[in-house]
Structure formats: C-alpha cells, structure tokens
Amino acid sequence: MKKYFFFLLLFTSVNAQKLNNLHSPENIKLFADHLFSEKDFLRAALEYEKLPEDDSINFKIALSYQAIEKYDAALDRFAKINYESNLYHISQHQYFKTLLLSEQHDVLQRKIIISENTDYQKYLYISYLFTSDKLPGKDEFLKSFPSNEKVELSFFYEKKKNPPYKSSLTAGLLSALIPGSGKIYTGRIGDGITSFITVSLLSFLSYNNFTNDHDFRGWLFAGLGFFFYAGNIYGSAVSAEIYNSQVDYQFQKKLKEYLEQKNYFISE
Amino acid sequence: MKIICNIFLFLILLNNLSAQTEKEKWGKTETDYRINYHNEEIKNPEPKSYGEFFLHSVHSAYRFFISDVDGDNCPFQPSCSAFFVESVKETNIFQGSLMFFDRFTRDMNIFKKGNYPIIGGKFYDPVEQYTFTEEKNLLMPE
Numbered sequence: 001m002k003k004y005f006f007f008l009l010l011f012t013s014v015n016a017q018k019l020n021n022l023h024s025p026e027n028i029k030l031f032a033d034h035l036f037s038e039k040d041f042l043r044a045a046l047e048y049e050k051l052p053e054d055d056s057i058n059f060k061i062a063l064s065y066q067a068i069e070k071y072d073a074a075l076d077r078f079a080k081i082n083y084e085s086n087l088y089h090i091s092q093h094q095y096f097k098t099l100l101l102s103e104q105h106d107v108l109q110r111k112i113i114i115s116e117n118t119d120y121q122k123y124l125y126i127s128y129l130f131t132s133d134k135l136p137g138k139d140e141f142l143k144s145f146p147s148n149e150k151v152e153l154s155f156f157y158e159k160k161k162n163p164p165y166k167s168s169l170t171a172g173l174l175s176a177l178i179p180g181s182g183k184i185y186t187g188r189i190g191d192g193i194t195s196f197i198t199v200s201l202l203s204f205l206s207y208n209n210f211t212n213d214h215d216f217r218g219w220l221f222a223g224l225g226f227f228f229y230a231g232n233i234y235g236s237a238v239s240a241e242i243y244n245s246q247v248d249y250q251f252q253k254k255l256k257e258y259l260e261q262k263n264y265f266i267s268e
Numbered sequence: 269m270k271i272i273c274n275i276f277l278f279l280i281l282l283n284n285l286s287a288q289t290e291k292e293k294w295g296k297t298e299t300d301y302r303i304n305y306h307n308e309e310i311k312n313p314e315p316k317s318y319g320e321f322f323l324h325s326v327h328s329a330y331r332f333f334i335s336d337v338d339g340d341n342c343p344f345q346p347s348c349s350a351f352f353v354e355s356v357k358e359t360n361i362f363q364g365s366l367m368f369f370d371r372f373t374r375d376m377n378i379f380k381k382g383n384y385p386i387i388g389g390k391f392y393d394p395v396e397q398y399t400f401t402e403e404k405n406l407l408m409p410e
Contacts, residue, residue, distance in 0.1 A: 235370030238398045
C-alpha cells in the first residue's frame with residue numbers, strides 16, 4: 001500500500017512540474033506583460049528579450065527602453081518593426097518621440113525632411129522649437145497640430161520667435177551711466193543696489209580725500225572705485241547673458257513638461 | 269605526545285603573532301578638517317610665468333595672513349580668492365580682475381539668497397558662468 005502511495009505521489013509531482021512549466025514562452029510573456037503594466041520597465045524588457053522576436057515584442061521592448069531612458073536601445077527596436085506591420089505607424093511616431101527625448105534633433109530633422117510624410121511634420125516643428133529659428137509661419141506651424149492645442153502652441157511659438165531676452169550691450173551701457181542699473185535691468189536688484197552703493201561710496205571717499213589733500217588715500221579709493229565700476233559694467237553684461245540662458249532653460253523646461261503631458265501628440 | 273602538543277601550540281602562537289603585518293592601519297590618523305580648495309592646482313600652484321608667480325604670491329600671502337586666520341567665511345563655492353585665481357587662469361589678468369571685483373560686489377550683497385544653487389552649504393557660483401564662453405544652462409538653479 002505504501003509503495004503504491006509513494007509511486008502515486010512521485011507520478012503526480014512529475015506531472016505537475018510538466019504541466020506548470022514556468023519558463024514557457026507563454027508564461028514569460030504573461031510575466032513580462034505584468035511587469036510592463038506595473039511600470040517595472042527594466043525587468044519587463046529583460047523578460048521580453050527572452051522571447052522570440054516579433055513586431056509586438058519589439059514594440060514592447062522599445063517602449064520599455066524608452067521609459068527607462070535607454071534611448072539608443074529603444075530606437076534600435078523601433079527601427080526593427082516591419083513596414084507591413086499594424087504597429088509600424090505608431091512605432092514611427094514613438095521613434096520620433098524617442099529622438100526628441102534623446103535630443104537627437106539633427107537626426108530627427110534629417111529623417112523627417114527626407115521622408116516628406118506630412119504626418120510627422122509636427123515632430124519637425126517641435127524639434128525646431130527646441131533648436132533653431134527655422135520656424136515656418138505661424139499658420140503653417142499650427143496646421144500640423146490638433147485644433148484644441150493651438151492656444152498653448154501659439155504661446156510657445158511666440159516665445160520662441162520673440163524670446164524675452166535682455167541685451168548685454170544695454171545692461172553694460174546702463175551700468176556705465178548709473179552703476180548697478182544694468183544689474184537691476186537684468187533682475188538682479190540686490191546686486192545692482194550693492195554696486196551703486198559701493199561705487200558711490202568709494203568715489204565720495206576719493207573726492208573727499210583729494211579735497212583734503214590726502215592724495216595717497218584719494219588715489220587708493222579712486223583706484224578701488226574704478227575697478228568696482230569696471231567690474232560692475234562687466235558683471236552687468238554677463239548678468240544679461242545669464243538671464244538669457246535662464247530664459248532658454250525655462251522655455252525648454254515648460255515645453256518638455258507640456259509635451260510630456262500631451263504624450264507628444266501620440267494617441268494611445 | 270605532550271611535547272608535540274606544546275610545539276604545535278607554540279607554532280600556532282607564533283603564526284598568530286606574525287599574522288598582523290599592517291600595524292599602521294590601526295594607528296592614529298591625522299585628520300585634516302580644512303575644507304578642500306576648489307582644485308589641487310590652486311592648493312599647490314606651479315607658476316609658469318612671472319605674472320603667475322606674482323598672482324600666486326599674492327594668493328599665498330592672502331591665505332597665510334588673512335584666510336587661514338579668518339577662517340572659511342566666504343559664502344561662495346569657490347571662495348572669492350579661489351575665484352580670482354581661477355578667473356585669471358581661465359581668461360587674463362584684466363578680465364579676471366573685473367570678474368573678481370564683480371564677484372566681490374555680489375559677495376557684499378546681503379540679499380543674495382535664492383540667486384544661486386546651494387551645494388555643500390555654500391552658494392555655487394563657478395568661474396565658467398562669467399567668461400562669456402561656456403554653456404550656462406546646466407548651472408542654473410531650479
């Protein structure tokens with residue numbers, strides 16, 4: 001009786017193991033899909049890579065790599081998707097999105113100009129918003145995007161066409177006329193007031209010492225005052241440059257946030 | 269048998285005594301509490317010209333007579349004196365001096381908080397931002 005029971009147990013165990021093959025392609029795919037839906041993209045990609053390649057697997061791997069910012073690997077996978085596949089169109093959109101995310105603007109612009117496909121024109125224009133002043137007319141620019149997004153996009157267009165830059169020359173000239181005013185012009189009010197007080201004080205001390213026949217101290221304060229004055233002109237010009245780079249940085253940050261929010265105009 | 273055991277124990281004792289060879293490792297170490305200078309070149313300058321020799325002499329004198337006595341009080345990183353040396357190296361004596369006087373004005377501003385990113389408890393204000401040449405976007409405060 002014991003022997004029968006033992007053999008029965010052995011048989012069911014072996015059979016159960018055969019039936020529940022955890023590493024079958026179906027199970028791997030189920031597990032990978034679960035990881036993907038849980039946004040565990042790195043592990044999802046590793047699981048998908050164990051499966052034989054097809055378009056849907058490549059697409060999922062590419063999306064996973066895109067999500068974890070392994071853009072080159074994602075681009076490779078998107079490029080492998082067959083032209084005749086149902087996923088080809090959406091993969092091309094994702095491909096251009098990946099190029100935008102990885103800031104490969106040269107590649108993106110070259111590919112879209114060569115393809116002459118009007119569907120992808122919007123990515124070219126978005127890329128222009130990031131990189132250059134080659135933007136087309138406003139109507140032409142807005143034509144490529146959905147009509148309900150035109151208000152916000154026209155805001156970005158205007159900001160790119162007419163960025164609120166400050167002129168280095170103006171800042172320098174203002175500071176040459178009234179010390180510190182160039183810094184106030186670039187938004188550094190505290191620095192501007194400090195500059196004005198320092199240069200004024202040193203000039204007064206110099207004047208006061210010269211009038212009281214303390215020539216050495218007069219020259220000392222005059223020299224110091226001159227260097228602070230010249231430094232303030234230089235600093236004002238640089239301050240305008242820093243202001244401009246902050247404008248660029250903020251513009252790009254807002255644009256990226258907006259595009260992320262709109263999923264780069266790719267329908268789910 | 270007893271003799272063999274004693275010899276064996278003696279050998280073990282010898283072996284254990286000679287096992288620790290890196291005795292210095294456990295010794296007291298000299299701790300340097302001074303904050304590192306912005307770069308090693310400034311700490312140990314090797315002047316290449318008379319101009320640099322003069323610059324480093326002034327900087328060393330400043331460090332010896334003022335900075336070391338006064339302490340690490342500059343709110344910026346790099347400190348104003350290190351900024352001066354670096355700015356002269358990056359550009360020239362004239363532009364470097366202008367950059368230094370501009371920095372000194374910024375140092376005197378009592379409302380500077382919020383204008384600079386804070387790294388290591390100091391306002392990060394590197395030379396590269398003021399040379400008109402480098403990309404500045406990466407250095408902007410959030």
